[in-house]
Amino acid sequence: MPDLLKDIKNRVLVGPGDLPTAAAKLGFDLTNNPAWWAYNHPEDFKGIVKSWLAAGCDYTDAYTEHSHWSRLKKFGLQDKAGDVTRKLLQMTREVTPPDKYVTARITRASIFAPPLGTDSMEEIIAGFIEQIKIVEEVGADLLLGGVASVDEIEPTIKVMREYSKLPIAMLISFNPTPKGYRTVMGMDIPTATRKFKEAKVEIIGIICGGISYDDTTQVIKDMEAIYKQPFYAKPNAGIPELVHGQVSHPGTPELMAKSAQEWVKAGARMVCGCCGTTPEHIAKVASVLKSNGAKR
Amino acid sequence: MNRIIEEIAQNLIDGKKDRVVALTKQALDARLSLDEILNKGLIGGMDVVGERFKQADMFIPEVLLSAQAMKAGMALVMPLLKSTGFRTQGKVILGTVKGDIHEIGKNLVGVMLSGAGFEVIDIGVDVPAKKFVETAATQGAQIIAMSALLTVTMPAMRDTVEEMKKAGLKGRVKTLIGGATVTQRYADEIGADGYARDAASAVTKARELVKVE
Numbered sequence: 001m002p003d004l005l006k007d008i009k010n011r012v013l014v015g016p017g018d019l020p021t022a023a024a025k026l027g028f029d030l031t032n033n034p035a036w037w038a039y040n041h042p043e044d045f046k047g048i049v050k051s052w053l054a055a056g057c058d059y060t061d062a063y064t065e066h067s068h069w070s071r072l073k074k075f076g077l078q079d080k081a082g083d084v085t086r087k088l089l090q091m092t093r094e095v096t097p098p099d100k101y102v103t104a105r106i107t108r109a110s111i112f113a114p115p116l117g118t119d120s121m122e123e124i125i126a127g128f129i130e131q132i133k134i135v136e137e138v139g140a141d142l143l144l145g146g147v148a149s150v151d152e153i154e155p156t157i158k159v160m161r162e163y164s165k166l167p168i169a170m171l172i173s174f175n176p177t178p179k180g181y182r183t184v185m186g187m188d189i190p191t192a193t194r195k196f197k198e199a200k201v202e203i204i205g206i207i208c209g210g211i212s213y214d215d216t217t218q219v220i221k222d223m224e225a226i227y228k229q230p231f232y233a234k235p236n237a238g239i240p241e242l243v244h245g246q247v248s249h250p251g252t253p254e255l256m257a258k259s260a261q262e263w264v265k266a267g268a269r270m271v272c273g274c275c276g277t278t279p280e281h282i283a284k285v286a287s288v289l290k291s292n293g294a295k296r
Numbered sequence: 297m298n299r300i301i302e303e304i305a306q307n308l309i310d311g312k313k314d315r316v317v318a319l320t321k322q323a324l325d326a327r328l329s330l331d332e333i334l335n336k337g338l339i340g341g342m343d344v345v346g347e348r349f350k351q352a353d354m355f356i357p358e359v360l361l362s363a364q365a366m367k368a369g370m371a372l373v374m375p376l377l378k379s380t381g382f383r384t385q386g387k388v389i390l391g392t393v394k395g396d397i398h399e400i401g402k403n404l405v406g407v408m409l410s411g412a413g414f415e416v417i418d419i420g421v422d423v424p425a426k427k428f429v430e431t432a433a434t435q436g437a438q439i440i441a442m443s444a445l446l447t448v449t450m451p452a453m454r455d456t457v458e459e460m461k462k463a464g465l466k467g468r469v470k471t472l473i474g475g476a477t478v479t480q481r482y483a484d485e486i487g488a489d490g491y492a493r494d495a496a497s498a499v500t501k502a503r504e505l506v507k508v509e
Contacts, residue, residue, distance in 0.1 A: 030448040
């Protein structure tokens with residue numbers, strides 16, 4: 001099994017798209033929890049993972065962000081977090097060939113610890129620890145962290161380092177604002193990236209958020225200017241809108257593939273997609289990056 | 297403006313709940329105008345917060361702290377206002393739609409509507425269409441105000457409008473919608489009576505909707 005960190009020095013890895021988008025085509029209600037759906041529809045979930053591989057992915061993802069207890073709580077399923085996390089990882093590992101990588105995301109729902117809210121930071125971190133231990137037990141190749149505020153960064157990285165030997169990619173969701181790109185909690189690019197640099201994370205990146213494909217290129221450049229590390233790009237396929245009552249994303253496979261070339265030029269070494277990203281998007285990206293000689 | 301009122305507003309902007317409570321008590325003890333304490337102190341401060349949020353000078357954590365401070369100040373002022381024979385502007389059933397559990401925006405709208413003299417019945421998050429309609433009917437509400445943060449949960453707003461038609465409430469009870477991904481165009485498409493892009497606009501719109509009745 002090749003070492004992911006060494007591998008991305010030599011080539012750009014293409015990864016999967018969005019689980020809820022794919023699951024919706026199989027009857028998943030987008031207001032429910034996709035991890036719980038996957039737990040109860042194992043063959044459908046494995047089929048989705050296989051579709052990413054068929055599209056040309058170099059790595060798959062276990063979508064464990066959806067099985068943190070905070071995401072299961074609203075459905076009364078918070079005690080199932082461990083079981084669901086384990087099954088997601090097992091199913092992903094089962095269908096991913098040994099020469100491809102598996103990633104696992106460690107993050108939580110947008111809940112607030114005091115004084116903003118009543119949810120406990122200790123319990124949030126305990127949920128991370130539970131999931132990281134399961135990642136170590138089942139096996140993966142990269143931990144993906146997701147944070148929105150400054151005070152989350154150190155505790156998240158600390159438990160990742162304490163409970164796992166895997167390399168870490170820290171990912172942020174940005175939105176364009178009159179004061180530049182910010183997270184919903186107000187954190188800006190320099191603040192986030194400097195903290196990642198201090199913690200010496202191996203990979204930095206973006207995920208989801210309200211940024212377009214073009215915004216993604218600029219954000220990569222801004223983050224790389226502060227901390228030049230391999231970049232993980234997982235943007236949405238544009239801002240969703242309702243068209244005839246259905247959620248639709250404006251980012252087409254062709255647009256994503258064209259933009260992916262810019263992301264690679266700006267420093268991206270792992271390219272995949274979040275909300276709205278389909279196997280067609282990934283196939284186009286894989287094909288363009290390969291034919292473009294982006295060292296794949 | 298009286299110094300105490302100014303300090304209420306500033307401490308609310310700074311999210312200092314305990315100072316807002318202490319200063320509001322001080323203002324009440326000094327028999328300052330209830331209307332000034334509410335509108336210039338509390339709502340005045342929250343209006344500044346809303347504007348700064350729009351300009352990305354404040355973000356969710358600060359806005360939440362300010363909203364907590366406003367709620368605490370209003371808890372002192374509203375009972376006194378009611379005892380002076382203050383007439384409510386109308387009754388609003390407020391909630392986040394089915395499938396959506398985001399509540400920050402909804403809570404801000406609730407706080408601002410209460411401050412503007414509406415009686416707000418907040419029925420929480422993940423509210424099915426039928427519950428909006430049944431609660432509006434049993435409470436004799438004038439407005440159903442719905443919030444949705446996500447594109448995927450917006451269709452639930454249409455469901456509520458349809459339920460209102462079935463219940464014969466459409467036209468008698470107004471619908472007001474808002475949320476990060478909601479637009480005037482969507483409001484028009486589903487037949488909602490009003491759309492507000494933020495909490496302050498929600499107050500303006502709510503006032504218009506009850507006048508039209």
